[in-house]
Amino acid sequence: MYIRKLKMEDAPLMLEWMHDEDVVRDLAANFMEKTIDDCKAFIAESEKTRDNLHLAIASDSDEYMGTVSLKHIDLENGSAELGITVRKVTMGKGYSWFGMVEIIRKAFEELNLTSVYWCVSNDNKRACRFYDKHGFHQMVDVSSDILFRYEGKDNLRWYSVLVGDDYQNEALTRGNVAGCKVINIKTIQTVNAGELSFFEANNEIPFTPKRIYYISKVPEGVRRGFHAHKELKQLLFCPYGKIQIILDDGDIREEITLSDPSIGIIIEKPIWREMLWMQKDSVLCVAASDYYKVEDYIRSYDEFLQYRKEILV
Numbered sequence: 562m563y564i565r566k567l568k569m570e571d572a573p574l575m576l577e578w579m580h581d582e583d584v585v586r587d588l589a590a591n592f593m594e595k596t597i598d599d600c601k602a603f604i605a606e607s608e609k610t611r612d613n614l615h616l617a618i619a620s621d622s623d624e625y626m627g628t629v630s631l632k633h634i635d636l637e638n639g640s641a642e643l644g645i646t647v648r649k650v651t652m653g654k655g656y657s658w659f660g661m662v663e664i665i666r667k668a669f670e671e672l673n674l675t676s677v678y679w680c681v682s683n684d685n686k687r688a689c690r691f692y693d694k695h696g697f698h699q700m701v702d703v704s705s706d707i708l709f710r711y712e713g714k715d716n717l718r719w720y721s722v723l724v725g726d727d728y729q730n731e732a733l734t735r736g737n738v739a740g741c742k743v744i745n746i747k748t749i750q751t752v753n754a755g756e757l758s759f760f761e762a763n764n765e766i767p768f769t770p771k772r773i774y775y776i777s778k779v780p781e782g783v784r785r786g787f788h789a790h791k792e793l794k795q796l797l798f799c800p801y802g803k804i805q806i807i808l809d810d811g812d813i814r815e816e817i818t819l820s821d822p823s824i825g826i827i828i829e830k831p832i833w834r835e836m837l838w839m840q841k842d843s844v845l846c847v848a849a850s851d852y853y854k855v856e857d858y859i860r861s862y863d864e865f866l867q868y869r870k871e872i873l874v
């Protein structure tokens with residue numbers, strides 16, 4: 562997935578989400594009234610404006626998946642308002658998160674802004690959960706110039722991200738995901754010749770691997786996993802690409818994006834896991850403490866919760 566300029570060919574898929582009740586229900590504007598000509602006019606206008614930056618979130622095969630924007634770009638104050646809408650087919654596939662991270666990165670690194678803010682209706686529970694889960698701060702002190710744009714609309718929740726915030730990967734800084742340790746795999750750099758990473762049984766990882774496996778050729782936006790292990794210990798790492806690992810211990814559900822070959826996660830206890838391929842051709846490598854044993858898998862979430870309860874007694 563990547564972000565790129567909007568193209569005229571994107572208009573029909575843009576109209577698709579505008580006429581999708583599930584997508585637009587909690588949005589401020591009345592998108593249901595828009596026509597294909599409105600979409601085309603928006604795309605044409607996006608080429609000309611300097612105050613707004615509207616880009617498409619596209620799949621690897623260049624299909625339009627949604628729009629992500631920086632609006633009301635204020636170079637003097639170093640701020641802009643973020644806007645994002647994605648098609649229903651993309652939901653749960655990491656496109657929204659990808660689009661947000663990319664546009665925030667552009668705001669800070671290319672436009673030299675220092676803050677990006679946005680708002681959402683408190684009724685839009687899915688969006689609020691999404692922003693809260695990613696650790697974005699709620700903004701309490703919103704200036705009147707900004708509030709003015711939303712006159713007549715209350716029940717809004719405001720968020721912001723400031724330059725220097727760890728918005729991309731909180732788990733890396735925290736050092737753990739749902740109680741599983743995030744490790745720096747020992748890595749030796751060679752000048753102009755890349756780097757070499759290694760780990761040794763019982764030294765860097767708390768077990769002796771009996772099995773190594775790796776998962777490759779997964780299309781972007783696909784999820785795997787959906788299971789837990791009873792006894793197996795594993796080290797997960799991503800030597801190439803970008804994969805989000807979602808771990809859930811029954812109480813806490815947290816995630817980490819693996820995109821650096823020198824970062825690994827050690828899973829030593831029964832944890833529910835899901836893996837989301839954020840970039841095609843990404844490779845997930847796993848060093849496991851035991852041979853493949855089908856009876857060690859728990860593939861139902863309810864059974865997993867029950868199992869956790871039993872082992873915690």
Ligand code: T46
Nearest residue numbers: 772774776785786787788790795797834836847852853
């Ligand atoms: C895990 C995550 C991170 C084998 O025959 N031998 C093996 O060593 C493995 C790992 C799998 N298989 C078979 C079992 C299935 O028929 O390969 C097929 C695909 O396995 P699964 O659907 O479990 O793949 P994922 O990606 O959902 O999960 C895998 C591991 O199985 C699991 O232990 O923690 O990666």
